[in-house]
Amino acid sequence: MVTDDEREQWERDGFFIRRAAVDPSVGHAMSDELIALVRDDPPSAHIDERAYVLANGVLVQPEGKVPEGAAQPEDYVAKLFNAHLVGTTRDFAQGEVAADIVSDLLGPDIDVFQTQFILKNPGAWGQPWHQDSYYFRFDQQPQVGLWLAITEATLENGCLSVLPRQGAPHRDGLSLWPRGDRQPGIAGHLGAAGSGDAVGAGTPRRLKT
Numbered sequence: 001m002v003t004d005d006e007r008e009q010w011e012r013d014g015f016f017i018r019r020a021a022v023d024p025s026v027g028h029a030m031s032d033e034l035i036a037l038v039r040d041d042p043p044s045a046h047i048d049e050r051a052y053v054l055a056n057g058v059l060v061q062p063e064g065k066v067p068e069g070a071a072q073p074e075d076y077v078a079k080l081f082n083a084h085l086v087g088t089t090r091d092f093a094q095g096e097v098a099a100d101i102v103s104d105l106l107g108p109d110i111d112v113f114q115t116q117f118i119l120k121n122p123g124a125w126g127q128p129w130h131q132d133s134y135y136f137r138f139d140q141q142p143q144v145g146l147w148l149a150i151t152e153a154t155l156e157n158g159c160l161s162v163l164p165r166q167g168a169p170h171r172d173g174l175s176l177w178p179r180g181d182r183q184p185g186i187a188g189h190l191g192a193a194g195s196g197d198a199v200g201a202g203t204p205r206r207l208k209t
């Protein structure tokens with residue numbers, strides 16, 4: 001259930017934060033399971049591949065900027081896509097906490113079409129400013145992005161930042177940074193320009209348009 005305050009912020013700013021939405025053990029289970037998948041089929045077995053797909057459908061995107069002292073297979077990974085196909089992440093994606101929030105915002109006909117487990121290893125490129133809706137031009141709008149900090153998220157280790165009131169494409173359109181002016185980011189991302197102050201979201205969860 002989305003509270004009145006959450007809905008008001010959603011309407012005004014395009015996002016809200018719900019703290020402690022799930023027990024930390026859920027995030028730790030997700031992390032352990034997904035890292036175990038990478039260890040079973042590590043990037044070292046896929047040299048020169050920009051990405052590879054595991055047997056269960058999870059897609060592994062290796063990191064373009066590997067941290068100094070990388071030792072474990074997961075140190076070489078930027079993201080896993082489609083984490084919601086497996087284990088605790090699937091249970092969470094199909095579970096009541098996520099469904100209650102998203103169905104309150106979008107109505108009962110909802111689906112999870114993509115997930116990203118982002119490792120955020122030290123020094124990784126990370127993401128430039130962007131609006132997800134730009135990349136998902138479906139015939140039904142809007143989409144809801146649900147961001148869950150599965151381990152502690154701090155300014156130092158790369159918590160999410162949010163620009164409020166940026167007007168998702170279904171409302172106000174999207175502006176893009178000129179190519180030369182954008183932050184380095186993971187391949188394929190275009191930077192979204194905007195005004196307003198970034199909100200550090202070192203928080204358990206974020207929703208955005």
Ligand SMILES: O=C(O)CCC(=O)C(=O)O
Pocket residue numbers: 118126127132145147158159160161
């Ligand atoms: O966690 C991040 O830093 C970025 C997440 C992201 O790209 C998104 O929520 O669209």
